[in-house]
Amino acid sequence: MLEQYGVIPVVTFRREEDALPMLGALCAGGLPVAEICFRTDCAKECIEAGRKAFPDMCIGAGTVLSGAQCADALAAGAQFIVSPGYSEEVALLCEERKVFYLPGCATPTEIMRALAAGLTTLKFFPANVYGGLSAIRALAAAFPQMRFVPTGGVSEETLAQYLAFDKIAAVGGSWLVKGTPADAEEAARRAVRIVHEVRG
Amino acid sequence: MLEQYGVIPVVTFRREEDALPMLGALCAGGLPVAEICFRTDCAKECIEAGRKAFPDMCIGAGTVLSGAQCADALAAGAQFIVSPGYSEEVALLCEERKVFYLPGCATPTEIMRALAAGLTTLKFFPANVYGGLSAIRALAAAFPQMRFVPTGGVSEETLAQYLAFDKIAAVGGSWLVKGTPADAEEAARRAVRIVHEVRG
Amino acid sequence: MLEQYGVIPVVTFRREEDALPMLGALCAGGLPVAEICFRTDCAKECIEAGRKAFPDMCIGAGTVLSGAQCADALAAGAQFIVSPGYSEEVALLCEERKVFYLPGCATPTEIMRALAAGLTTLKFFPANVYGGLSAIRALAAAFPQMRFVPTGGVSEETLAQYLAFDKIAAVGGSWLVKGTPADAEEAARRAVRIVHEVRG
Numbered sequence: 001m002l003e004q005y006g007v008i009p010v011v012t013f014r015r016e017e018d019a020l021p022m023l024g025a026l027c028a029g030g031l032p033v034a035e036i037c038f039r040t041d042c043a044k045e046c047i048e049a050g051r052k053a054f055p056d057m058c059i060g061a062g063t064v065l066s067g068a069q070c071a072d073a074l075a076a077g078a079q080f081i082v083s084p085g086y087s088e089e090v091a092l093l094c095e096e097r098k099v100f101y102l103p104g105c106a107t108p109t110e111i112m113r114a115l116a117a118g119l120t121t122l123k124f125f126p127a128n129v130y131g132g133l134s135a136i137r138a139l140a141a142a143f144p145q146m147r148f149v150p151t152g153g154v155s156e157e158t159l160a161q162y163l164a165f166d167k168i169a170a171v172g173g174s175w176l177v178k179g180t181p182a183d184a185e186e187a188a189r190r191a192v193r194i195v196h197e198v199r200g
Numbered sequence: 201m202l203e204q205y206g207v208i209p210v211v212t213f214r215r216e217e218d219a220l221p222m223l224g225a226l227c228a229g230g231l232p233v234a235e236i237c238f239r240t241d242c243a244k245e246c247i248e249a250g251r252k253a254f255p256d257m258c259i260g261a262g263t264v265l266s267g268a269q270c271a272d273a274l275a276a277g278a279q280f281i282v283s284p285g286y287s288e289e290v291a292l293l294c295e296e297r298k299v300f301y302l303p304g305c306a307t308p309t310e311i312m313r314a315l316a317a318g319l320t321t322l323k324f325f326p327a328n329v330y331g332g333l334s335a336i337r338a339l340a341a342a343f344p345q346m347r348f349v350p351t352g353g354v355s356e357e358t359l360a361q362y363l364a365f366d367k368i369a370a371v372g373g374s375w376l377v378k379g380t381p382a383d384a385e386e387a388a389r390r391a392v393r394i395v396h397e398v399r400g
Numbered sequence: 401m402l403e404q405y406g407v408i409p410v411v412t413f414r415r416e417e418d419a420l421p422m423l424g425a426l427c428a429g430g431l432p433v434a435e436i437c438f439r440t441d442c443a444k445e446c447i448e449a450g451r452k453a454f455p456d457m458c459i460g461a462g463t464v465l466s467g468a469q470c471a472d473a474l475a476a477g478a479q480f481i482v483s484p485g486y487s488e489e490v491a492l493l494c495e496e497r498k499v500f501y502l503p504g505c506a507t508p509t510e511i512m513r514a515l516a517a518g519l520t521t522l523k524f525f526p527a528n529v530y531g532g533l534s535a536i537r538a539l540a541a542a543f544p545q546m547r548f549v550p551t552g553g554v555s556e557e558t559l560a561q562y563l564a565f566d567k568i569a570a571v572g573g574s575w576l577v578k579g580t581p582a583d584a585e586e587a588a589r590r591a592v593r594i595v596h597e598v599r600g
Binding site: 307308309310311312313315316330331334335338339342343344 | 439463465466483484485486487489503504505506507510525526528529530552553
Binding site: 103130 | 507508510512513515516530531534539542543544
């Protein structure tokens, strides 16, 4: 479900009041999608506010570490769930609720377990630490049925080369939301342009 | 059981008719062993044909991801089973059938799980991505009972330095079977020479 | 419990008679802590002897791979247990005995499993192979509740930069005990000075 965007802005809000300006900026920049990380206490409120204010936006929850956090995120309206690693508990809950789950898998053993659970799109995190595109190429050769969402250390400069590989479903990035909402709107616009250039 | 060869050609056949010429070339080159990957639909037929045509060859199945695939591979006559990661299901089936199982393990946690299941030889894949020989040296220090089969990014140029480390049981390589059967015969001959030079 | 030392000497004794001189040297150097690896048969006796001779020293067992080894280590008086990877069996035994368990976790999936088991300090091993400090920074961003003990390839030269990152609980190192007891005493003294300089 994330393929259509190509790039997923990954954002951690320190304060609830930062959420709507930033999410609005992403929409204005042509990228109506965001992963809001459960790394701060206001994550749940930010998802709720975002879903209400921008009903056409696709808003998911990131850094979901447990079934309890997943239940919170779903109650807030999260449309997809992302974890840095694979959690059986979260996987089962997402399957039950028919919500897209994107767990991070870093090794062939972890990928095989996710495959056995029926998943075919996986986060690859931290992508730059684990060998970047060349690592994904090696893993994709052994798992032709899998598509990957590299996250961590990806930048506007490396976005195009990731997207050019057909096993990349999308790229996760926090670089898009580093500055002000105005910066994010511009960064989103440039990222969308790169997605269109590479994918046609 | 793979130590005696030192090098294991890893081959993915697109068409069943390619199998016998290539397997015959490896035998002619002095390397009567192959891992045939379950990455294509004809893998099962290739193993069956190879076993019948070259009864003295040691033919295993690679990229085995599930118990069902493992059962297929064993039914076709596979003499060993290789997985990119560790699968409990495959491990149990191989133990039951007394077939050598070589799963990929990339982290100390994965190695400990394999050790608890009684395995003492592990694939290390993708070897070049996960730090190559220096990674294997670090892991071998913590797991002196383990021997490794690095696969992925190994080449004729790096074969000798891998084999020189006594914790390397064998090296898996697709470089041997990249070209025509005639190329493979020559590559096998050169690889066998390197194995003899290093191991005496 | 290892934070107060900052550096944990990791030592493998070939002979039981080497233990007391080396442990005494570490105490004399101001670093009354050691992880004694279960990589040699005399590990249990070395822990027992060390605990008796140096009651104020903090002595743990390293390279603990199974519940049986853990029970042996605890019977010998080990005050903490270290594994290269995560073992559920060892984790349960340590929880039951209320002994600090420090397992190695290398991927986000492994970290999430440890977190679900209630652990908040993890070994990161082999640290240099898995990306060193930049890998720990990336993982710590996703797991703000976790603290790490990098081990493997750390040296006196890189100690300060590891310790400067507040998510580093301590650093494990075999460089301290490479030479004679007299060398170790000096190396311990220099390491303690670095810990004080960085942590104040």
